[in-house]
Amino acid sequence: MRRPVFIANWKMNHGPTEARAYMAAFTARWTPHEDRTVIFCPPAISIGVVMHALGSRRDIAVGVQNVWTEDAGAFTGETSARMAADAGARYALVGHSERRHVFGETVAETALKCAAAVRNGLTPILCVGELLAQREAGTTNEIVLNQLRAGLAEVGNESVAAAIIAYEPVWAIGTGKTATPADASTVHAHLRGALRERIGDRAAAVPIVYGGSVNGGNAESLLAARDVDGLLVGGACLDPANWATICGTRAAKG
Numbered sequence: 001m002r003r004p005v006f007i008a009n010w011k012m013n014h015g016p017t018e019a020r021a022y023m024a025a026f027t028a029r030w031t032p033h034e035d036r037t038v039i040f041c042p043p044a045i046s047i048g049v050v051m052h053a054l055g056s057r058r059d060i061a062v063g064v065q066n067v068w069t070e071d072a073g074a075f076t077g078e079t080s081a082r083m084a085a086d087a088g089a090r091y092a093l094v095g096h097s098e099r100r101h102v103f104g105e106t107v108a109e110t111a112l113k114c115a116a117a118v119r120n121g122l123t124p125i126l127c128v129g130e131l132l133a134q135r136e137a138g139t140t141n142e143i144v145l146n147q148l149r150a151g152l153a154e155v156g157n158e159s160v161a162a163a164i165i166a167y168e169p170v171w172a173i174g175t176g177k178t179a180t181p182a183d184a185s186t187v188h189a190h191l192r193g194a195l196r197e198r199i200g201d202r203a204a205a206v207p208i209v210y211g212g213s214v215n216g217g218n219a220e221s222l223l224a225a226r227d228v229d230g231l232l233v234g235g236a237c238l239d240p241a242n243w244a245t246i247c248g249t250r251a252a253k254g
């Protein structure tokens with residue numbers, strides 16, 4: 001059984017002051033659950049505050065929302081995986097739809113960013129997802145499998161087996177539209193098939209999470225779908241009480 005993974009993507013919200021208040025509210029509500037993994041992805045500037053708020057708690061992990069491909073140097077404005085790891089992050093989102101479609105990140109860059117994460121001991125959370133026009137044209141599988149294969153091209157099989165994959169249809173992010181559990185399940189099964197081609201039976205242990213307008217009302221049915229191993233949540237994680245409710249979603253299959 002794969003342990004469900006709940007990932008909060010704060011995006012460009014909650015600077016240090018708000019992050020401190022948020023974490024106080026969340027940690028007061030959320031007791032450690034051994035049957036699930038909870039990961040916070042705050043803006044890089046708030047990682048230190050979140051780490052401080054977690055203190056000795058090891059049940060909640062932190063990820064960075066994006067990294068640059070190099071570890072250090074003249075890259076004004078960027079955060080390296082090495083620096084994120086130094087600040088306490090253990091995960092790195094790579095290829096989030098906003099990176100790809102707002103900032104023009106290429107699949108070649110996602111591959112180098114996964115490699116940078118792995119090189120610095122961070123677990124990549126590689127995000128893939130199709131645009132609405134691609135879904136309507138029937139090319140969803142082709143798009144997401146290409147993003148998956150290309151995104152993992154620069155890391156070894158051990159790192160593929162240890163990674164997390166997030167399926168986030170672009171048309172579902174921040175729009176209030178979600179994929180149906182059945183649609184998500186279908187894409188997740190294709191993604192797992194592609195992982196199997198690469199790493200064989202170890203693909204069965206790789207968490208594939210769903211993201212795109214997940215909220216307290218749809219979390220349980222999405223999580224019940226086959227091959228949906230967790231949730232990557234944006235808007236609905238911004239309130240600590242909402243997020244604690246989602247993290248507590250019953251995780252039973254079928």
Ligand code: PGA
Nearest residue numbers: 173174212213233234235
């Ligand atoms: P959303 O964002 O939950 O607000 O749709 C999810 C994401 O972009 O990771």
